[in-house]
Amino acid sequence: MVEQQLRSRGIHDERLLQAMSKVPRHEFLDPAQRQEAYIDHPIAIGERQTTSQPYIIAAMLQAAAVRATDHVLEIGAGSGYQTAILAELAGHVIGVERLPGLAASAQLTLSRLGYQHAEIVVGDGSLGWISSAPYDVIIVSAASPAIPPALIEQLAAEGRLVIPVGNAQEQLLQLFLKQRDGRTSIRTLEGCRFVPMIGEQGFAV
Numbered sequence: 001m002v003e004q005q006l007r008s009r010g011i012h013d014e015r016l017l018q019a020m021s022k023v024p025r026h027e028f029l030d031p032a033q034r035q036e037a038y039i040d041h042p043i044a045i046g047e048r049q050t051t052s053q054p055y056i057i058a059a060m061l062q063a064a065a066v067r068a069t070d071h072v073l074e075i076g077a078g079s080g081y082q083t084a085i086l087a088e089l090a091g092h093v094i095g096v097e098r099l100p101g102l103a104a105s106a107q108l109t110l111s112r113l114g115y116q117h118a119e120i121v122v123g124d125g126s127l128g129w130i131s132s133a134p135y136d137v138i139i140v141s142a143a144s145p146a147i148p149p150a151l152i153e154q155l156a157a158e159g160r161l162v163i164p165v166g167n168a169q170e171q172l173l174q175l176f177l178k179q180r181d182g183r184t185s186i187r188t189l190e191g192c193r194f195v196p197m198i199g200e201q202g203f204a205v
Contacts, residue, residue, distance in 0.1 A: 005054055011062055018088075027113060050078070056192055068091060071135050074139045076197065077096060090137070094118075094129055096124075129154075142196060142198075143196050144203070161177075162176075174187065
């Protein structure tokens, strides 16, 4: 997976490649789906949700340039697979998941695999997780019609926010940067397709 799907497509961050080599994607899937674990496509994880394809995860995390000391917020934790990769890269990770069943399953898997500095909480991801803000990095794994103001507010100075923005069918992956002097910039990375982010500052139910 790492050599054929990631490195060959321009993923060059060695820390990220090592993390994705280490995290067992199959552990975050139903046993019946484990033969698909290392194929580069999204996989259904129940409740009409999916875990993203490895390349898209890698592209998002490479753009975010996650550092070992970073405090990270992940929106749309799903199965917990990307949470585990973030835990390999960062100092602390909070994953917000809207669906309690998925959140509980993800936390169990992360705990079983020994990821002590990653936690899953249940909430409206479009509103972030204010009690632990600010965050050096925010990764959003669900489509939003615009960048939620709550996430911008919770981003630290020199923070990086990666989010798919668009309609419910197709989006553009965007990197939002907040400078220390208050200036901001947005860079479009590539086209993508995520499930919609349901929430107060996302898509309506």
